[in-house]
Amino acid sequence: LGWSSSLSLKDPARGCSQYNICRGERNYSWFSSSDFYSSLGLEDFPSVGDISGTEEDTESAILYGTLRGSVVGLRYYTGIVNNNEMVALQREPNNPYDKNAVRVNNVNGDQVGHIKKELAAALAGIMDSKLAVVEGVVPYGAKNVFTMPVQMSFWGREENREAVVDQLKKHGFKLAPPLKGNRFGSKWISGRAGPSYSAPVHAAVQLTTEQLKSEFDKLFEDLKEDDKTCEMEGAETVGTLLLPHQKQALAWMVSRENSNDLPPFWEERSNFYYNILTNFAEEKRPENVRGGILADDMGLGKTLTTIALILTNFQDGKPLPVERITNDKFFYVFAKYLKRGGETTVSELTLMCRLLRQWLQGTIRFLNFYFALNVQSVEKKYSDDGPRATLIVCPLSVLSNWIDQFEQHIHQDFNVNIYVYYGSDRSKDPSVLSEQDIVLTTYNILATDYGMRGDSPLHRVKWLRIVLDEGHTIRNPNAQQTKAALNLEGHRRWVLTGTPIQNSVKDLWSLISFLKLKPFTDREWWHRTIQRPVTMGTAGGLGRLQSLIRSITLRRTKTSKVKGKPVLELPERKVLIQHVTLTEEERQVYQSVKEEGKAAISRFFSEGTVLAHYADILGVLLRLRQLCCHPHLCVNTSSSFSYLSVSADNKTPEELHETLVNKMKLVLSSGSDEECAVCLESLTVPVITRCAHVFCKPCIFEVIRSEQPNAKCPLCRNGLRVEHLVECPLEEEIDSSNGKKSDQEWISSSKINALMHALIELRRDSPNAKCLVVSQFTTFLSLIENPLKESGFAFTRLDGSMAQKKRVEAIQCFQSSQAGSPTVMLLSLKAGGVGLNLTAASRVFLMDPAWNPAAEDQCFDRCHRLGQKHDVVITKFIVKDSVEENMMKIQNKKRELAAGAFATKKPSASEVKQTKINEIKALIDL
DNA sequence: ACCGCCGGGTGCC
DNA sequence: ACCGCCGGGTGCC
Known part of the structure; x- marks a missing residue:
């Protein structure tokens, strides 16, 4: 059982773990960098762009005006609408009767009719060239048999306004100015009440950026509601006592999974259900998400709470049925093992190993040898019809944390089946996954598997519950991992994140879409009803977002209170700055390097080539930083910096490029925490461009995707090509022989x-x-x-x-x-x-x-x-x-x-x- | 559609 | 009448 020692056990004395690491996971080789990088392979990124360009640029879109038109052919389609209901206009370029055809769909996506052909002829060009986004509302006449009116709004960037107006004029149409107060179409005057559509307004109550910011901050604050302050104990299988705020979270999560409330913005009316944002109605009760967003601050125990949820709420508040590990079980497993002549599964071995130890310790008496009688009862427990397994998806970096936490928080007397779906020999058999209690995997695996369409075991299993850890990793709707996550099947859906809104409301869409909240799964409805009103500061927009968030998220910060006491009483944290003065000799070396570097850099400035020499400059800075620490730090790098003299002149551009890239590699391999100029965070997977600038791999691929075919380096506007990018493993991984510069005598600093x-x-x-x-x-x-x-x-x-x-x-x-x-x-x-x-x-x-x-x-x-x-x-x-002092500034x-x-x-x-x-x-x- | 449009039937008052 | 007018047939894109 040598493999078991390689498990990362918190408590070695406990020996085999209670989870079953199945075939392939036992070597725990998941941290090999080659695996990691190849799963992020180059070829993945360009394909991400297949729906590129469709997203409207919310920040700068303005309303050009409105136009009344008609929807025809109603009697051929089943889609129905209400008066004042929003409709979607969709180009249908392959329509055999008219290549200009524009479909009209209701909120559900059912076709209502077509735009009348003369108008469609005018719209087709505008829509295809993405000059404007055209949105519709049916103001009245929704019950008409043959045609109905549609009020259209045209949105786009200022610089396209004229082209749109021209295009319409060519076909004999003219935009009316935006309508006063009715910008989002939820309040059209009903009936044929005459000429009342008039007057523009940009935002009834425009909030300043400052106000917006503070409103955002408040978004997640409210938790005084009753449904978030009840407490609930974890099942007996939860081996750790929950803190009060964790019991609250558990109660809330369980109630979200079991309740049958309507989703936000839906009302029950006499015999149908009504969406108050889009005015859509249907008879079928809209499903509410059996889940939500747990957005507690880091350190409040989202992981523990989730484990507690899995163990406590299997069905209708009943705990996950798991086997208590007893002596019977040992002999049962042992008998099966003998019967097969020694072949067994790793999970069985795990159990046996553990049970054997208990037995040896005398906790098992040799009495119950009638194991055959128990076979039946044990098997029965596992023959449930409905889905059983919970899927947890997390970034690679926290995979081991989850395993640690399972180890810590699942009571050791119980056998919970956990499968770590990672590594090249992961099982391709969906039934292996669906039989588990918990399957743990990473976003990269999820995306890679999804890439091989139809053959992803993860996507063939119907999960009891899906949990996305660090859910903000799916905030880019075009990323492969986001699409892969959205396409998982399972009714209970959870997002764990400490930072639900990172930069803007935009980031929320993928999360909401993952939660399958009607009608927001479709980007257009999210955009029209929430995102645009919020970003444009329309009155009521923030209110909507707030009530949406309130109904599906729970967030506590480190300063939140439970019953008057802080959720977490963290001890104080003090930061002291200790100034260090260099010795005379150290100062001399430092000063001479600094002068040399400063001279070179000011030359770059006067030549205007600062950014072209970015790698050189980082190199100089790195060297200075190293000298602040210890003179020996930059010994191995010193020779490569002699280029600062004019020797660069007699090099070919190819050689020059090479030295620059090498310099950048050197900087990165020193361990220095450089940052990415795209995301402004620390580099994740650094790649070096031909012009010797570094970015995170995903960041620079996003730039290339969105600017294709002529992407430019964000720092120096030189051309960017995927095939010129060089990956650079982070820090020490390449330098395992570190520290042994034995040729040098040790000195202090x-x-x-x-x-x-x-x-x-x-x-x-x-x-x-x-x-x-x-x-x-x-x-x-x-x-x-x-x-x-x-x-x-x-x-x-x-x-x-x-x-x-x-x-x-x-x-x-x-x-x-x-x-x-x-x-x-x-x-x-x-x-x-x-x-x-x-x-x-x-x-x-x-x-x-x-x-x-x-x-x-x-x-x-x-x-x-x-x-x-x-x-x-x-x-x-x-x-x-x-x-260093300058860095502090x-x-x-x-x-x-x-x-x-x-x-x-x-x-x-x-x-x-x-x-x-x-x-x-x-x-x-x- | 209680419309518009088409094309055949028809033709003083 | 190579017109007007009538009334039946018909109807998204």
């Missing part, structure tokens, strides 16, 4: 001295305190190992180059409270990803600042989270009069920006460019 001084003082004052020593540079961490050993510190280390198994060991070791367990953990900034729990530490020493303050904060939160018992003190070491600016940037739109490419240039100036004191 000012920063190391400062750290050691602080550590020794800490050990003297509180010998049991544990701390994290964090740096972006793993080589620096290696250098720090030396004095730690010399001063007798027990320490452990966690960085990106370590295999998953080693990481888990390091974490367990550090978290242990046993005497003699390590008090120091050397942690690379980026290894401190989300989900990692290092609450044993109450001190953090940040050795070098990151560009992105969010990356630092995320790292601090590894210990400042649920379970932290002490106040957390963070010490940042910053070298005086250095690039930029960080502060970014913090301010982030705090106010909620509803403001993304900066444009040129703004990003300018910001970058200004940053460079500030960094090198130009």
